[in-house]
Amino acid sequence: MALLPACEDEEEEEATPTPTAAAETPSPAASPAAGGPLKIGSLNTFTGSLGEFGESISKGAELAVAQCNEVGGVLGADVEFSVADTQTTPTVGVDAARRLVDIGGVQVIIGALASGVTTAVAESVTIPGKILLISPASTAATIAELDDDDMVFRTTVSDDAQGAVLAQLAYEDLGYTKVGVMADNNPYGVGLAETFKSNFEALGGEATIVKYEENQPTYLAEVQQATEGDPDALACIGYPVEAQVYIREALENELADTFLFVDGTRSVDLPTNIGPEYLEGMYGTDAGTVRVEQLVNDYEAQFGETFPVTPFTAQAYDAAALLCLAANKAGSTDPEAIRDALREVSSPPGQTVTAGVDGLTEALELIAAGTDVDYEGYASSTDFDENGDVAQGAISIWQYINGVPTGVRDIPVDFSE
Missing domain, CATH: 3.40.50.2300 (Response regulator)
Structure with a gap:
């Protein structure tokens, strides 16, 4: 690993955190299939030891989904977004993940926050169930060692x-x-x-x-x-x-x-x-992040509140944006097809597109025209290595x-x- 010279100072504003309850349990749905709408589950932490952080992380992903839907969604349909609370506890997280998959019918999960929860969910639910898992916040180096059939990714550096x-x-x-x-x-x-x-x-x-x-x-x-x-x-x-x-x-x-x-x-x-x-x-x-000004503006416009000072909002946005782009690239909402397209839309070669609604608009137009894209996120360049980790970041x-x-x-x- 190389540590590079520091970037210019970042500007951050004070957040006023408010309690957020998990969304209602989604209505029953069929098992994940290639023909249905893309359903993203946000497995986050609204209570427990990390309860302070969950709202802003979930909203980062929610913002990307809203912007994706604004410019065309996935395969012409709106992306559906469900939220569940892990309570910062592995056993609760596993149960919540099962509900997202079995009842909510999600094909992909963004989460969790705590590395121990993410590991438990991956080993008990998403890896055996062939559900794609992408964590914006679990930083433990041991996650890279999971025997995951390339179904676990991260948008945060380890x-x-x-x-x-x-x-x-x-x-x-x-x-x-x-x-x-x-x-x-x-x-x-x-x-x-x-x-x-x-x-x-x-x-x-x-x-x-x-x-x-x-x-x-x-x-x-x-x-x-x-x-x-x-x-x-x-x-x-x-x-x-x-x-x-x-x-x-x-x-x-x-x-x-x-x-x-x-x-x-x-x-x-x-x-x-x-x-x-x-x-x-x-x-x-x-x-850290590599660019954040547009995210701050879009977040505050979308939710009517000050951008948070707690971490991983940018990483959550990138995770959701990449899933939407990869599903469009794959022409499918099948989890393994999205996995196979994830590196294609996040790494060179390809025409560079950036995070934000304008970048998503351009990306979807290029994908529809059969042109390769390389998404550059708010948190990093999102170039994934063989373990599903971002190779560069801050x-x-x-x-x-x-x-x-x-x-x-x-x-x-x-x-x-």
Whole structure:
């Protein structure tokens, strides 16, 4: 993986998150078939440890579907969009995915958010059922290792990139030489923590990882262990609900007052509940974007609300847009046919088309004329490798400013080299 020079600073605005319930269960439908309309299921998280993030991610995909339908849909029919809540829990996610497939008749699923949920859904539902799964937010490197018959894709870069950038941020930019790490004991938390540790120690630093379980009333013992030896910072690699508990305990017991954050703890609720003054100026990383201005404008026009500062909205848009283009390219809504066309519409050669309604219009016209297209997304170039991962993308460095996670710069990353 190559880390490239940083892009110019990104501009982000404060969101005002509002609770969103999952959509009603879709009416019964036949099994996925090539002749019916394209039905996309959004398997997201509206409750549980990542409940803060689900609404904006789902709306990113919903925006792409709305724009696709505005310019012709898929094979002349409107794309149908259903939503289900995983509650940030693998077993619930598996049940929700089964309902989307068996009752809703979806041929493709966008999701999930938590890597552990995505893995469980893939292994239990979508891989054996030949349903195409594309996650905009699950970053655990282990997802690339799934035996998935090429039916699992991602529009976000893996934590191999985020861990390396977080290590560089801590060691080279912030001057930390010793970091304690609180890691959620799941594929995402442990994987990212270990990637950070290996990169940080390769630079000359020292990192201690302490794993913790979700939904516990206290994490004082784990925080005490992670802060032994008085580290320069405590890295919070997990989700906001648990981070709120152990950050408060670290502060109250004077165990740590400097923290590092990641995509899972890029949160509006976290500083609100702890007190923004305690996190002011502290840094984190998450999945970045390569272009975002048009997405911000379109999102705010579509939903009448401020564009969110929580991550993965752009990645969700790209996932839905690609599915619509691939189905049109395939001339079918069969999941395997869409899979086979996915790389064709997302990679060179082909005429470049960009994200947004104008780009989708152009893409559908070119596809109808038999011309190859190469979709360039909001989050990345969307060139998929043999594992279904994007080969190029960006990691964002951000900072808590007045209680709001605010983008500082994007670091392009390239796994193709």
